[in-house]
Amino acid sequence: MTQDEHKEGIGGMFNPTRYGIERVAYWLMRLSGLGLLAYFIAHIYETSNILRGQVGWDEMMQMTQTLEGHIILAIVIGMCVFHTVNGVRVMLGYGGIGVGKPARPDYPYEPASQNYRHKIGIYSSIVLAAAAMMYGLAVMFGE
Amino acid sequence: MKIHYGTAIAAVALVAVHILMRLTQGFAESLEFESVLANYKFVPYAVMLELILILLSVHGFNGLRVILLELKQGRIYEKAVSYGCVVAMIGLIAYGSRTIIMTNMGMV
Amino acid sequence: MAQVSSIADEQISTPVSSSKSITLRIARYNPEHDDSSMFMEFTVPCEKWTTVLEAILEVKKYFDHSVAVRYSCRQATCGSCGMIINGKPRLACFTKISELNSDVVTVEPMNNFPIIRDLAVKFERLFDTHQKIKPYLIRDDTEIESDEKEFLQSPKEVEQYIQFANCIKCGLCNSACPTMATDSSFVGPQALAQAYRYVADSRDKGKDSRLKIIDESHGIWRCHFAGSCSQVCPKGVDPAMGIQLLRGYLLGFRS
Numbered sequence: 001m002t003q004d005e006h007k008e009g010i011g012g013m014f015n016p017t018r019y020g021i022e023r024v025a026y027w028l029m030r031l032s033g034l035g036l037l038a039y040f041i042a043h044i045y046e047t048s049n050i051l052r053g054q055v056g057w058d059e060m061m062q063m064t065q066t067l068e069g070h071i072i073l074a075i076v077i078g079m080c081v082f083h084t085v086n087g088v089r090v091m092l093g094y095g096g097i098g099v100g101k102p103a104r105p106d107y108p109y110e111p112a113s114q115n116y117r118h119k120i121g122i123y124s125s126i127v128l129a130a131a132a133m134m135y136g137l138a139v140m141f142g143e
Numbered sequence: 144m145k146i147h148y149g150t151a152i153a154a155v156a157l158v159a160v161h162i163l164m165r166l167t168q169g170f171a172e173s174l175e176f177e178s179v180l181a182n183y184k185f186v187p188y189a190v191m192l193e194l195i196l197i198l199l200s201v202h203g204f205n206g207l208r209v210i211l212l213e214l215k216q217g218r219i220y221e222k223a224v225s226y227g228c229v230v231a232m233i234g235l236i237a238y239g240s241r242t243i244i245m246t247n248m249g250m251v
Numbered sequence: 252m253a254q255v256s257s258i259a260d261e262q263i264s265t266p267v268s269s270s271k272s273i274t275l276r277i278a279r280y281n282p283e284h285d286d287s288s289m290f291m292e293f294t295v296p297c298e299k300w301t302t303v304l305e306a307i308l309e310v311k312k313y314f315d316h317s318v319a320v321r322y323s324c325r326q327a328t329c330g331s332c333g334m335i336i337n338g339k340p341r342l343a344c345f346t347k348i349s350e351l352n353s354d355v356v357t358v359e360p361m362n363n364f365p366i367i368r369d370l371a372v373k374f375e376r377l378f379d380t381h382q383k384i385k386p387y388l389i390r391d392d393t394e395i396e397s398d399e400k401e402f403l404q405s406p407k408e409v410e411q412y413i414q415f416a417n418c419i420k421c422g423l424c425n426s427a428c429p430t431m432a433t434d435s436s437f438v439g440p441q442a443l444a445q446a447y448r449y450v451a452d453s454r455d456k457g458k459d460s461r462l463k464i465i466d467e468s469h470g471i472w473r474c475h476f477a478g479s480c481s482q483v484c485p486k487g488v489d490p491a492m493g494i495q496l497l498r499g500y501l502l503g504f505r506s
Contacts (some may be wrong), residue, residue, distance in 0.1 A: 006308035007360035008432035019479040037203040048242040054176045096499035102414045105487025113492035144472040213434045
């Protein structure tokens with residue numbers, strides 16, 4: 001064990017089990033961001049096939065309009081909605097909105113910044129992401 | 144990081160329009176060749192696609208840069224990550240713009 | 252006399268706590284000799300009021316005096332005995348074994364701090380970052396020079412920062428922070444909360460210089476509002492709130 005700095009490392013950074021829903025939201029935000037970037041790059045490549053004309057486009061559509069393609073797209077929809085709604089929550093927090101006001105702390109020192117407004121925001125973003133995934137799947141498989 | 148927050152807010156509105164266009168046209172129909180071509184040839188929509196491309200590329204690669212900078216530190220590593228992300232971002236914007244411009248100009 | 256007897260009655264009626272034993276797992280590591288850390292297990296008696304620090308001191312007293320642990324006040328004031336207790340950063344003197352609801356208590360040195368030996372860690376980085384944000388009032392004049400002889404503040408002005416002045420520099424927030432887990436250059440929640448403590452102080456005139464210090468690549472922008480720092484703070488400082496309020500100045504939401 002190298003004990004130079006004794007940093008917790010990536011495992012500790014991504015461990016969502018110890019610090020409540022806020023840490024889970026942090027973890028999901030990072031994961032969804034990376035997932036969306038990967039999808040975005042793939043999407044740019046996918047749409048560039050239009051330059052190959054009707055045949056090229058139809059070939060690409062045949063590749064992506066599959067069961068696996070639809071499931072991946074549903075996951076992307078979920079990631080997109082979560083990243084957006086949670087992103088708005090986090091940005092409001094960055095502006096000092098909804099993080100509480102400084103006051104003399106009383107035991108047991110419940111942190112005002114981890115209040116119900118932000119918890120509702122996190123749960124809402126998860127529920128909305130799940131609902132959007134369901135809707136996306138209904139649209140994709142309903143046609 | 145201000146650019147990260149700014150691009151996020153701007154992209155949310157434009158991506159919402161982009162997704163709504165798919166849904167209002169019907170998902171399968173909107174992905175047909177003629178339909179997609181018509182979208183690209185409609186200049187305001189093509190401009191919106193270009194804006195989305197730029198905003199999401201900046202936001203996405205800056206986000207990746209932040210994650211990578213937090214994982215490891217060091218002057219050379221940090222410079223490599225920053226320049227690497229900028230190059231990747233410019234590359235993606237150039238590649239996506241090529242599709243938008245060529246399709247819009249009827250070069251398909 | 253009646254009063255005395257009622258106190259006596261109360262003492263008699265107080266239930267005598269049944270003593271039980273728990274297994275205390277202590278992480279042992281000496282960077283000078285060991286390649287990796289290992290756990291040593293001790294069975295220690297505990298009452299419902301026994302703290303983790305008392306259990307560790309029991310081990311030192313009766314089983315192994317070589318266990319290295321830093322402590323001083325035993326009342327959550329000095330900030331010396333921060334450690335990972337059953338997976339979370341806590342003050343050993345402020346954590347009762349009974350509240351952990353476990354017969355096995357595992358103690359490890361705080362994460363994101365270099366280990367000196369066993370449970371004792373180095374605080375240099377925390378003190379350096381704390382010092383970096385200029386943790387003192389910045390003014391051109393002094394209380395001695397001022398005509399009023401003292402800098403007056405209203406209770407409302409005091410409330411703006413007093414919560415953040417409770418920081419005891421225990422380092423639990425830095426240990427819980429997900430950015431600190433990988434970023435060696437990050438200023439950290441402790442120092443950022445202290446930056447807000449002075450920026451929000453109506454007597455201080457050093458806002459611009461402090462904002463300049465934290466507005467850097469590994470400064471305030473590396474905080475992503477995960478809030479873990481606030482959840483582990485034993486003094487109710489709520490660094491996450493302070494950091495977001497501080498960021499408000501840089502984003503133009505506050506002036």
